[in-house]
Amino acid sequence: MQLGYFWSFFCFYASVFFLFLGLTDCALGGNETDRLALLEFKARIPHDPLGVMSSWNDSINFCLWQGVTCSHRHQRVISLNLMSLQLAGSISPHIGNLSFLRELSLDNNSFSQEIPSEIGRLSKLQYLYLFNNSLSGGIPSNLSRCSNLIKFHVVNNQLVGEIPMEIGSLSKLTLFAVSGNDLTGAIPASFGNLSSLESLAAGENYFSGSIPNALGKLTTLRKLFLHINTFSGTIPPSIYNLSSLTDLYLAGNPFYPGSLPSILGISLPNLRHLGMFQAQLIGSIPPSLSNASNLEVIQLQSNSLTGQVPTFGNSLGLQLFSIEYNFLGNGGASDLNFLSSLTNATNLRVLVAGDNNFGGMLPELIGNFSTTLEIMQFNGNHMVGNIPAGLQNLINLIVFLAAGNHLSGNIPTVIGELKNLHILSLDFNELSGYIPASVGNLTNLYAFFLATNNLQGDIPSSLGNCQNLQILDFSYNHLSGSIPAQVIGLSSLSIYLDLSHNRLSGVLPLQVGNLKNLNVLNVSENMLTGEIPSTLGSCVTLEFLFMQGNFFQGPIPSSLISLRGLQELDISNNNLSGEIPEFLGDLIYLQVLNLSYNNFEGVVPVGGVFKNASRTSVIGNSRLCGGTPEFHLPGCNFKRSKGKLSLAWKIVISTLSGLLCVILVLSSYFLFLTRKKRNEPTSDFAENLHLMVSHHSLSKATDGFSLANLIGAGSFGSVYKGILDQSGMAIAVKVFTLVRHGASRSFTAECEALRNIRHRNLIKILTVCSSVDYQGNDFKALVYEFMANGSLEEWLHQKPTTEETQETPRSLNLLQRLNVTIDVACALDYLHHQCETPIVHCDLKPSNVLLDHDMTGHVGDFGLARILSEATQDLPASRTSSVGVRGTVGYAAPEYGMGSEVSTDGDVYGYGILLLEMFTGKKPTNDIFKEGLNLHNFVRAALPDRMPEIVDPFLLREIVKWENGGAGGCRVRKSLVSILEIGVACSAELPHERRNISNVVAELQSIKNELLGARGHRTITL
CATH class of the missing domain: 3.30.200.20 (Phosphorylase Kinase; domain 1)
Incomplete structure (x- = not known):
């Protein structure tokens, strides 16, 4: 009995002891494996500006390290979340040793190199988030071993190769997102086995071949993004039978021309977003589409659709409706009947129907559209009749475009009620009557187009109230009277002012000198008289000046020597006189010069533009002589004594010959000495x-x-x-x-x-x-x-198209500007924080940012750069120095003007000013900045509510395109506000208040991702 009792006691405690040893060995061994794996992971991250990895040390348990989460039971790592921490490096293969890992989130960083195949060993992994990095290589095929994987998100990287067909075995996968990479090949047919898949995002890659019909088996699929690839063939009909779909984006692929199925709205009743622009669609828009009552976005632009547009009375939540660039309508009176149904869409913000065949009259009922409407566009149709007075009800309208139609009658005076209007385009119509004085109430107006109509009467002086106007085009009308000083002196005009081909008379007002930021001035083909005002020399940013076909008289004013950026000057067909000034040949950018049919006399210069007779015209000036032989002008006959001239030439020739010999001997001697010196x-x-x-x-x-x-x-x-x-x-x-x-x-x-x-x-x-x-x-x-696309300066302050140049203006769109700001910030981050010794550029400005053929920004001109020694780095920013001001006026940090040492904070200031200039289009030296007002204060005072008043008008047009492309207008505007706020923060007056450039890189990248997501392009909201 006692022996049995003892034996039972021994067995029990022995089993407990050995079980404890086993568990301890397992736990300690597993824990140590996890700790070592994390340290290997840390070793691959050389760039950690926020000091995240500093907590990864032996002073605390690894489960308490930032971003690490362990299970309570076994103390094993189950989650590694390091998203948006500005980390740079590569992903260590030792990540595969974290055998209990369920979540790996490294998104919004700068990880590069390949995704390690060792991730395939993580059988418990459920969530893999690697989006918005710089990962390269292919998608590991052994990822299929992660049988519990639910979400795979690698959007916006640099992945290449094909999608492994083995991915089709992941039966639990609900999200597969690879948009915005460089992947090729086809979508594997095995994806038809992903029975749990809800979102497939593969847009903006290089996928080719046909979309597999097997995708029609994914009955749980809600979001399908395959836009902007090279898919061909036809769109599988089975796609249109996925009744669970809410988002369908197949745009931007060279499909074989096909039509939308007639039962589209019935087979896809849950559809919210339909993105089928540039999809080779033919046929008509199916009337059944209105049955999809949840529709918010319809994007069918840039196809070959025909017929009538159906009504959308059931689509009460419709926000964006874009059908431009099709062949809809037949020019008949009933073409625009569909507009009546859109009055029920209480959230409608964007209506774009331009460049179709719509006829009929723009109905009065557009005044019944929702007051949320911000953009209405009917350009390039065949509409007739008057502009409806009901337009005045659309109090939040920002853009109204109806150019290129046959609209007639007067411009309604109620147009002045649209106080939020930024762009008004009514050019190329048949409008008549007078320009109403009420346009002076449009104080937010940036661009005003009335060209090529039948308007008459005076230019209303009330336009002088439009202090934000940057583009004004009233050309090709019958306007008369004098040019109001209030208009010609509107200093906000900075892109172009075109009053050509009218009947304007009188003198060109002296106030033209206020246009100091204007790129193009065209007053040609009018009846203007008097002399060319000398104040025109104050328009120092002019690139194109057209004054031909008037009655100007007198000489070319010497003040025009200040127009150093002038590229074209046409003052032909006037009554100008005097000599042709030599300084015209010194304008290094002047490419085209027309002085023909005036009364000029004397010698034609031979320098600069005068060297090229094909670009310079002086015909019709009978008293000119000299110039290059190509002008075929008579020689200039200067009266001199023939005998004395010959003797003088003899003396000159003999003197020069002697000097030449001496120079040759001395040059040879000094050349020898100089070359010898060069070898040292x-x-x-x-x-x-x-x-x-x-x-x-x-x-x-x-x-x-x-x-x-x-x-x-x-x-x-x-x-x-x-x-x-x-x-x-x-x-x-x-x-x-x-x-x-x-x-x-x-x-x-x-x-x-x-x-x-x-x-x-x-x-x-x-x-x-x-x-x-x-x-x-x-x-x-x-x-x-060589940078193929020149400097950022050339792009920011570019000219628009004119009749004379016939060149399309170059301009950076919203994404391009944002990309360049990120490029420059990355360059500064490298110079300040990643070099062995920090380097301060000291002269950051648009002319020192160069763009290559891919529009990637490169910072150049290090002629003022300073390499900071350790002693210099420790100096306070306020420490004075004898160095003096470093940099360019407007971009140099204010502390430099007080003698402070150069610092990385000074570069951040220059970067902030550059950013503000990029998105406002205004140079920091603009004449509006005086009496304490500068670009920093100008922007800061307008944010956030008055952002549209200060942003570059080119970007306002870009916003229209984004909204046509499906972007949320509020989100785009919010992004612009955020960008400008970063510029304001970077350009703070006190150095210690400025942003860290590393943080700026991350913030701008995040804004870019939101913008792309808003557009349904690259980063997709999943």
């Missing part, structure tokens, strides 16, 4: 930069540094485009003007700054040339990669 080391950077090209090579590459190849000029030199003979490579050559004080120091500073830095958003230096020219003078040049 002069500084550290000479040891690191190989002298791969000579002065001769660069001269040949740039055609002797010809004016035709000049692409820019700065304080210390000029930049030329060239082609290297030996490689055929396009290059940009920055030649330093060494006679200028500080040029040699700028050359050295730029070499020193660029010698050891490499970043995709910094200008790449190819080589350096420190030599002598043909005269034995010092010659220093830097050779860069």
Whole structure:
């Protein structure tokens, strides 16, 4: 009995002991494996600006490390969430050792390289979020071993290759999102086995082939995004039978032309968003579509749809309706009947029906549309009749476009009730009568188009109240009277003012000098008299000036020498007189000059634009002489004594011959000395930069540094485009003007700054040339990669199309501007925080940001850059220095003007000003900024409610396109406000109040993702 009792006691405690040992060994071993895996993960993250990884140390249990979550029972890692923490590095393969991991969230960071295949060992993994990074390589095929995977989200990376067919075995998968990558191949037919799938987002890749019919088996599918790929063939009919679908985006694919099924609204009753633009659709819009009563967005633009538009009386929640660029309507009176049903849509914000065949009259009932309507567009149709007076009820209308129709009658005076209107386009119609004075009430107006109508009478002086107007086009009408000083002096006009082809008379008012930010001024083909006002020289940003076909008289005013950016000048067919001023040949950007049919006399200059007779016209001026032979003008006959002239020439020739001999001997001697000197080391950077090209090579590459190849000029030199003979490579050559004080120091500073830095958003230096020219003078040049799209300055302050130029204006759209701001911020983040020693650029401005063929931004011109020593970094920003102001007026930090040392905070200030300029279109040196007002205060005072008043008008048009493309207008506007707020924060007056540039990169990237998501493009709301 006792023995049995003892044996039972022993067995019990032995089993407990061995069980404890087993559990302890298991727990301790597993825990240690997790800890080591996390440390390996940390080792692959070299960039951690927020110090997240600092908590990952042995002072606390790894389960308490930031972003780590462990299970309570086994203390094993079940979640690793490090989203939006600005981390950069690669994902360690040791992640596969976290065998209990259920969630891995690394989204919104800068992880690069491949997704490790070891993730396939995580059999418990349910959520894998890697979107908005820079991951490359392919999707691991062994991901199929993660049999519990529910959501796979890798949107906005750089993944390549095909989707592994093995993914089709993940029966629990509800989300598969790979939009915004570089994936190729076909969508695997095995995806038809994903019986739990609710969202398939594969838009904006390079997928090809046909959309698999097997997707029609996914009865739980709610969202299907396959837009902007290269899918071909036909759209599988089975897709239209997925009754659970709420979002269907197949836009932007070269499908074989097909039509929407007639029962579309019946088979897809839950549809909310229909994105079928640019989808090769033919046929008509099915009337059944109105049965989908939950519809909010209909995007059918840019197809070949025909017939009548059905009514949408059941679609009470419709917000965006876009059908532009089709062949809808037949020019008949009933074409616009569908508009009556849209009066029931109480949330309608965007109605775009331009560029179709709609006839009939714009009905009075448009006044019954919801007051939420912000954009209404009927451009390019065949509408007739008057503009309905009921338009006045649409009090929140921002954009009204009805150009290119046959609208007639008067412009209703009630148009002045639309106080929120920003863009009004009624050009290319048959409107008559007078321009109502009530347009002066449209104080938010940015762009006003009335060109090519039959309008008459005076230009209302009340337009002077429109202090935000930047574009005004009243050309090709019958307007008469004088040009109101209030209008010609409207300083807000900065893009173009076109009053050409009217009957305007009188003088050009002196107030034209207020247009200091204007790019294009066209007053041609009128009856203007008097002299060209000298105040025109104050319009220093003018690029195109057209004054031909008037009765101007007198000389060309000397003040026009200030128009340094002028590209075209036409003052032909006037009564101008006097000599042609030499300074016209000194305007380096002047490409086209027309002086014909005036009364000019004297010598035709031979420099600059006058070298090219095909771009310069002087015909019809009978008293001109000289010029290049191509002008075929008589020689200028100066009365001199023939005998004395010959003797003088003899003396000159003999003197020059003697001097030439002396110069040749001295040049040879000094050339020998100079070359000898060049062989001696002069500084550290000479040891690191190989002298791969000579002065001769660069001269040949740039055609002797010809004016035709000049692409820019700065304080210390000029930049030329060239082609290297030996490689055929396009290059940009920055030649330093060494006679200028500080040029040699700028050359050295730029070499020193660029010698050891490499970043995709910094200008790449190819080589350096420190030599002598043909005269034995010092010659220093830097050779860069050629940037095909020039500088950001050229894009921000671009000209629009005019009749004379016939060139489409270049402008950066919203996403391009945002991308460039991110590029520049990334460059600064690298210079300030990722270089071995921080570098301060000191001269950040649009002309120093260059754009390559992909519109990627590159920061250049390091001539003022400073490399911060450790001692310098420790100095307070307020510490004074004798260095003086570094940078350019308007962009240089205010503390520099008080003698403070340069700092990274100063660069952040310049970046903030650059950002504000990009999105407002206003330079910080704009004349409106005076008496304490600057660009920073101008923007800050307008945010958030008055944002549309300060944003670049080109972006207002872009907003229209976004909304046509399905973006939420509120979200787009909110994003613009956020961007401008970042610019305001970066340009704060006090250095310590400015944003950290690393945070700015993350914030802008987040805004970009929201914008793309708002458009249903790249990042999708899932």
